[in-house]
Amino acid sequence: MRKVFPVISRSLSHVCSLKPYKETKWLMPNGNPTGAYIYNCVADQKVPVILNDPHIATWYSCGPTVYDSAHIGHASCYVKLDIIQRIIKSFLNIKLVTAMGITDIDDKIIKKGLETKTHFQNIAKQYEHEFWLDMSSLNIEKPLIITRVSEHINSIESFVQKLIDTEMAYVTMDGSVYFDTTKYPSYGKLQRAQTEGEAANEEKRNKTDFALWKGHKPDEPSWNVKWGKGRPGWHIECSAMVSKVFGSQIDFHAGGIDLQFPHHENEEAQSCAYHNTRQWANYWIHVGHLHVKGDTKMSKSLKNTISIPELLKSHSADVFRMACLTSSYRYPMEYSSEVMKTAEEVLNKFKFFLKDAFIYVNNNAVSNGDYKDKILDDLQKIEEANIEALKNDFNTAVCINNLLTLVSNANKVIRLDTSEYYPVPIVLIAEYVTDMLTKFGLKLQESAQDSVLSNSLIDTLVEFRHTVRLNALSRKDKEVLQACDIVRDKMKKMKVQINDSNKTSSWVSVK
Ligand SMILES: [Zn+2]
Numbered sequence: 001m002r003k004v005f006p007v008i009s010r011s012l013s014h015v016c017s018l019k020p021y022k023e024t025k026w027l028m029p030n031g032n033p034t035g036a037y038i039y040n041c042v043a044d045q046k047v048p049v050i051l052n053d054p055h056i057a058t059w060y061s062c063g064p065t066v067y068d069s070a071h072i073g074h075a076s077c078y079v080k081l082d083i084i085q086r087i088i089k090s091f092l093n094i095k096l097v098t099a100m101g102i103t104d105i106d107d108k109i110i111k112k113g114l115e116t117k118t119h120f121q122n123i124a125k126q127y128e129h130e131f132w133l134d135m136s137s138l139n140i141e142k143p144l145i146i147t148r149v150s151e152h153i154n155s156i157e158s159f160v161q162k163l164i165d166t167e168m169a170y171v172t173m174d175g176s177v178y179f180d181t182t183k184y185p186s187y188g189k190l191q192r193a194q195t196e197g198e199a200a201n202e203e204k205r206n207k208t209d210f211a212l213w214k215g216h217k218p219d220e221p222s223w224n225v226k227w228g229k230g231r232p233g234w235h236i237e238c239s240a241m242v243s244k245v246f247g248s249q250i251d252f253h254a255g256g257i258d259l260q261f262p263h264h265e266n267e268e269a270q271s272c273a274y275h276n277t278r279q280w281a282n283y284w285i286h287v288g289h290l291h292v293k294g295d296t297k298m299s300k301s302l303k304n305t306i307s308i309p310e311l312l313k314s315h316s317a318d319v320f321r322m323a324c325l326t327s328s329y330r331y332p333m334e335y336s337s338e339v340m341k342t343a344e345e346v347l348n349k350f351k352f353f354l355k356d357a358f359i360y361v362n363n364n365a366v367s368n369g370d371y372k373d374k375i376l377d378d379l380q381k382i383e384e385a386n387i388e389a390l391k392n393d394f395n396t397a398v399c400i401n402n403l404l405t406l407v408s409n410a411n412k413v414i415r416l417d418t419s420e421y422y423p424v425p426i427v428l429i430a431e432y433v434t435d436m437l438t439k440f441g442l443k444l445q446e447s448a449q450d451s452v453l454s455n456s457l458i459d460t461l462v463e464f465r466h467t468v469r470l471n472a473l474s475r476k477d478k479e480v481l482q483a484c485d486i487v488r489d490k491m492k493k494m495k496v497q498i499n500d501s502n503k504t505s506s507w508v509s510v511k
Contacts, residue, residue, distance in 0.1 A: 025189040027279045034092050036391040039330060041190050041260060041284050046393055049092075049283065051251060056095045057088065058246045061143065062238055062255040062263065065103040066127035067112045070134050071305035072320075072335060076290040077256045079321055080329040082140040083440055084254075084285065084394050090439040091390050099145035101241050102128055105231055110220055120221055121150065134308040138317045139441050147241040149232060156232045157225045159240040159274055160212045164227065168273040172203035175215030175228035181208040184269045190284065191261035210266050212236045235266035239280075243271065253281035257330075260286050287329050293336035306335075315340050316511055318442045322347045325396045325440055346400065348508055350433060351444065352499045353407045355506035357430035360414045363504075365421040375413060375425040379432060382406050386436065396440065403433055415503055458496055458507060461487075465498070466505035473502075 026043035032054035037046040051057050061081055064070060088094050103109075104124035113120035132142065149156070160177050163169035169179050181187045187208065211233035216222040222229045232240075242250055255264065264284060271280035292304055311320060323343035327333045382402045389398035410429045413422055437444055465487055472480035488498045491507075498507045 025186055029279075029282050034094065034391075036092055037393060038283055038285070039393050041286060047283075051094070052249075055093075056097065057251040059085065059088075059096050059098045059252040059254065060238065060242045060246070060250055061098070061100045061253075062259055063100040063102045063146075064127075064131055065106045065108060066124045066131060067106065067108040068127060069307050070131050071307055072292075072311050073256075073290045073305070075134070075138055075308050075311060075320065076324055076333055076335075077287045078135060078140050079138055079324045079441075080287045081254050081285070082138075083321070083324060083396060084329065085141065086439060086441050087390050087394050087396075088252075091387060097145070097246075098141075098143040099147060099242070099245055100143040101238050102131075102146060102148045103234065103237065104128065105149045105221065106234065114219065124150075137308065137312055138320065139443055141441075145245055147245065149237045149241075152237065152241050152244065153223050153232070155244045156213075156236055156240040157223075159236060159243065159270075160232075161226060162274055163212065163270065166273070168270075169212055170205065171227045172215070174203065175213075175230050176203065176211055177213035177227065178204055178209040179212055179266065179270050179273070180205060181210070181269065182206055184273055186272070186278070187269050188265065190265045190268060210235060210262060212270065235263055236270065238263075239267045239271040239274065243274065248275035248277055248280070250281050252283045252285055254285040254287070257286040257288055260284070285329075288331045288333060290333050290335050293334055293339075314511065315344070318444065319344045319347055319511070321440070321442055322400075326400050328397060329394060344510070346404065347442075348497065348510065349404060349407060350437060351508040352506055353411060354430055354434060354444070355508065356411070356414055356499070356501075356504050357426050359504045359506060361423045361427055363418075365418040367421050367423050370422060371424050372413065372422040375409065375422070376428070378409060379406065379425070379429055383432065399436065403436060407433060415501055418503075458491075461491075462498055462505050462507050466500075469500070469505070470502070 026040055026047060028047070029050045029052065031050045031052045034049045034051060036049040038049050039045070040047045061078075064074060085096055085098060089096050102124075104121070109120050109123050112118075113123050116123070128148075135142065160169065163179065164171060164177060167180075168183050169177050171177050182205075213225070213227075213236070214230050214233055216229040216231075220231065222231055242253075253264065253267075264281075264286075268280055272278060292306070319340060320343070323335075323339055324333070326343060326346065333339075382405070386399045386402055389395040389402070406429055410426055413420075413426060434444065465484055468480060469484045471477075472484065488500070491498060492510075495509050495511065496507050497510045498505055
């Protein structure tokens with residue numbers, strides 16, 4: 001393994017100047033710096049992303065517990081993680097090996113099975129199937145590796161056995177196994193342990209000790225293991241499955257902010273103990289919650305959830321993704337009609353520009369070959385600024401703003417008199433905008449019901465209206481202009497929004 005120590009560039013030194021790393025419990029990995037910085041809760045600051053292999057990184061996301069339908073809280077978490085994965089792949093040029101664990105054995109799944117007189121595995125299969133359909137409808141890339149607890153009982157058993165053998169864990173009277181947190185001095189490195197820990201249990205030696213294995217109870221599925229009968233605890237599954245796939249260390253480990261404690265804390269503790277290492281996950285990524293406006297938190301028990309199919313009835317996957325792109329992944333995000341309307345307006349600005357650019361390049365004007373260097377300079381500056389923003393903790397909001405500025409300047413050029421015609425820079429900007437947005441996972445497609453025929457009919461109508469309108473404008477014919485406005489309003493009701501200018505009329509379909 002080649003060891004390269006990172007050089008912190010002057011321009012990014014501000015992002016990691018809070019405190020020296022040696023004062024935190026985060027250990028800077030040896031390896032190849034990517035030039036990117038990411039917030040890490042163990043260091044409580046942004047830290048440089050350094051990979052063992054310069055071109056390959058490993059990633060694990062804690063997946064859902066499959067006992068019910070996913071809601072928009074899950075949607076925002078997994079869309080934001082999908083955006084970060086796409087940035088690592090497309091902008092840092094790293095091959096990312098992604099894995100996700102599915103919790104298909106759990107109290108809630110067993111409870112639902114008993115309530116509905118259905119085998120717990122059927123409950124899990126049904127909701128896992130639904131989960132992947134929901135993820136696909138949001139254009140989230142499927143992980144390369146999917147691990148299910150029920151398929152990894154052997155790995156979990158040998159993981160727990162080793163912790164018992166090394167006296168990091170102990171077996172209780174009821175056949176449960178607990179991790180002894182007093183034997184792991186760094187316990188609380190992600191987030192200081194709260195004394196409530198898990199539910200009170202007389203058999204636990206310390207309040208923060210947590211169950212690796214739950215002793216058998218009647219009516220519950222169970223597996224025979226060396227120390228008795230029972231089923232895995234929640235935290236152990238991710239550690240055992242990650243270790244089976246990736247070995248003793250992982251680059252990125254992600255999940256919602258609610259998993260930071262105790263779930264990820266416990267994962268790190270038991271994995272470091274198992275592998276006899278000081279750091280198991282080098283980079284923890286936690287996504288902030290989605291709040292429905294007016295509510296403090298969305299949860300099944302509060303009955304204030306919105307399912308993913310419900311979300312997609314009122315907003316396209318692209319609009320929802322744009323709302324995610326314009327917020328910071330680490331902080332809470334509000335879900336409201338205003339937030340979604342703003343996201344749709346931003347998306348439409350890009351769609352209108354791309355259509356206008358297409359019409360502009362294909363119009364009858366003749367270029368004198370001038371590239372209008374000022375626009376090309378601006379394009380280059382924005383390309384560089386966007387890379388810097390993405391390398392600074394995946395700041396997509398800055399990128400979207402930069403792209404809007406670029407589009408606004410390009411629109412001014414498009415609207416110049418035909419004697420000043422600059423197709424080359426406009427094509428380059430349109431190409432760059434399309435490239436960036438598709439790399440962020442936007443589809444930029446019209447809705448599925450639009451056929452080629454209806455598109456060309458709308459094109460014809462919009463062109464005809466544009467010609468009529470320009471004539472009416474030059475003649476100051478109010479009646480015809482009014483008729484044009486009526487056509488525009490009627491088309492908006494049919495979900496076709498027309499954008500008028502003196503040079504072109506373009507349209508986009510809207511929800
Ligand atoms: Zn997990």
